[in-house]
Amino acid sequence: MTSYTNSFPDKNISMHSTWKQQPIKAAMTVNAWQAMLHHCRSDMPNEACGVLTCSHSSEMINQRQNGILSVDQIYPISNTAEHANQNFRFDPNDWITILYRIQKNRQSLVGIYHSHPSTNPLPSLADLEGMQYVPAVSYWIVSFPHLEQPDVQPYWYNRKTFTPLMLAKIGV
Numbered sequence: 001m002t003s004y005t006n007s008f009p010d011k012n013i014s015m016h017s018t019w020k021q022q023p024i025k026a027a028m029t030v031n032a033w034q035a036m037l038h039h040c041r042s043d044m045p046n047e048a049c050g051v052l053t054c055s056h057s058s059e060m061i062n063q064r065q066n067g068i069l070s071v072d073q074i075y076p077i078s079n080t081a082e083h084a085n086q087n088f089r090f091d092p093n094d095w096i097t098i099l100y101r102i103q104k105n106r107q108s109l110v111g112i113y114h115s116h117p118s119t120n121p122l123p124s125l126a127d128l129e130g131m132q133y134v135p136a137v138s139y140w141i142v143s144f145p146h147l148e149q150p151d152v153q154p155y156w157y158n159r160k161t162f163t164p165l166m167l168a169k170i171g172v
């Protein structure tokens with residue numbers, strides 16, 4: 001079986017992330033949650049990918065102090081992988097544009113998401129190999145055991161290890 005590797009335009013994508021230490025929990029607003037699921041469904045049968053951000057509000061800063069990684073917006077990125085149903089590759093132009101928008105909107109990059117349209121939300125070999133230059137970042141996998149009932153699992157990735165994070169709540 002051929003294996004594919006995910007890839008990012010920046011080798012060290014987590015350089016842009018504001019989270020350097022493992023959070024205790026992860027949380028997401030309803031709007032971000034729905035936008036992420038919508039993106040993953042509409043890119044089927046291919047894997048969808050993108051980044052997760054939070055705004056620099058005082059509420060978010062409080063949550064950060066309590067170890068809650070909060071997401072309030074998503075930015076879809078085109079998957080330009082040749083076998084996009086088996087792995088993902090961030091489109092370099094989208095990546096540059098989105099980094100600029102995140103900065104302009106005074107947001108922080110807090111994670112990466114992608115979908116597994118037909119497998120469970122466990123990191124694959126492509127996921128592991130794609131992260132070889134990445135020190136640490138939150139990593140969310142959206143899978144679809146049933147189209148209406150997605151299974152979303154956030155992880156904290158650090159030193160070649162994915163640790164599942166508890167999804168605290170949707171709608172903060």
Ligand SMILES: [Zn+2]
Binds near residue numbers: 123124127
């Ligand atoms: Zn994957």
